[in-house]
Amino acid sequence: MNLLTGYIEVSLAAFAVIFFMQGYIFYQILKLKNNFIFHTQDYKKKQSESDVFEKTSLGVGKRLIELEQQVQAINDRISRIEMQSNNDHGSYPQAIKLIELGADIDEISQSCGISKIEAELLLVLNKNRTKTPL
Numbered sequence: 029m030n031l032l033t034g035y036i037e038v039s040l041a042a043f044a045v046i047f048f049m050q051g052y053i054f055y056q057i058l059k060l061k062n063n064f065i066f067h068t069q070d071y072k073k074k075q076s077e078s079d080v081f082e083k084t085s086l087g088v089g090k091r092l093i094e095l096e097q098q099v100q101a102i103n104d105r106i107s108r109i110e111m112q113s114n115n116d117h118g119s120y121p122q123a124i125k126l127i128e129l130g131a132d133i134d135e136i137s138q139s140c141g142i143s144k145i146e147a148e149l150l151l152v153l154n155k156n157r158t159k160t161p162l
Contacts (some may be wrong), residue, residue, distance in 0.1 A: 124148060127154045 136147040
């Protein structure tokens with residue numbers, strides 16, 4: 029009977045070890061399942077945030093392109109206005125430089141595309157300016 033009792037004790041001990049091991053494995057599986065659920069939810073949340081950021085950055089990029097196009101259109105318009113202004117009023121800055129170099133009325137008129145009266149007026153105005161001491 030001793031031998032039978034020994035087998036029973038060993039069997040019970042093995043059963044207890046197996047039972048506790050199954051409990052530990054079940055606990056680890058539940059822990060892994062909970063971690064998986066948490067990380068899946070976290071991933072979905074971050075994916076959603078990423079989608080929002082992507083849509084926002086695309087919107088900002090489109091708006092930036094629109095603004096760049098508007099700035100370019102404004103710059104083109106300014107250039108056209110400046111060119112038109114130069115054509116309408118002749119080259120007064122160039123005429124003033126020629127006056128400072130000592131050019132006469134005919135030379136200023138021909139070089140700058142302005143009338144002789146305009147050249148005379150610029151000559152009179154700039155003679156007073158150049159004679160005034162600093």
